[in-house]
Amino acid sequence: MRRRARRSRQRLALLLAPLFLIVLTTLAYGVLQDFTSLELRLAAGQPPTINLTSYLPNAQGNLVRISVNSATRIVEATEPTLPLIYMKVTNAGRTPIDRITLNNTIPQDWMLQQIRMQLIQADQTETEIDAPYFTVEYDQETNLATIRLNINNALGTTLKQDESIAVNIYLQYGFLGHELPIQYEINPPIYANTAATIAYIGNWQSETITDTLAFTTNTQEV
8 A cells, every 4th residue: 555655646746747847937937037128127228338449450550651752742642542440339238229320520631431330249240231221421621420320220130238330431631642741741740530429229328428549640752
């Protein structure tokens, strides 16, 4: 009798074990869903937080070389041909970002030649953002380029924490094909590219973040 009772209890335990696991799994999933929902509600109630950094990756030491004709003093070329101002707008917080606006003041004597943009994910995977998905307003008198990107429209998602938007601004020298002022050879100017950006999610917006990149030139005769 005792053996039969023991076997009955073992069978009952085996029958109830899957049900017990299902109940535990359901409870754990419910807790996870509640936690995720709470996390999203907290994030949605906070304005975005961003970082802005800028580099001149194709000019070593932030030095652009100017090639001048020794006879005519006409600027024939620059090295690099198109200096690249490379900027990264990074989501530094938990709040997702769906739009960014970047105001970039190009240095005197230089002008905008081209702009490209990429999404950089947390694992450094890059995705090109096609030109139709962002707008550029360029005022040649003030040298101000205003760039607006709707991330949702471009990528079908938001910019998450530790993801970045790379903004590539290619410059062209204004004196290319013209005579270089003599004072530029004696005392090369120091140029400053200044950028200010704001990120948005719905009606929330981040603080305005600014960054300045300085570079100079060196003249060589050809």
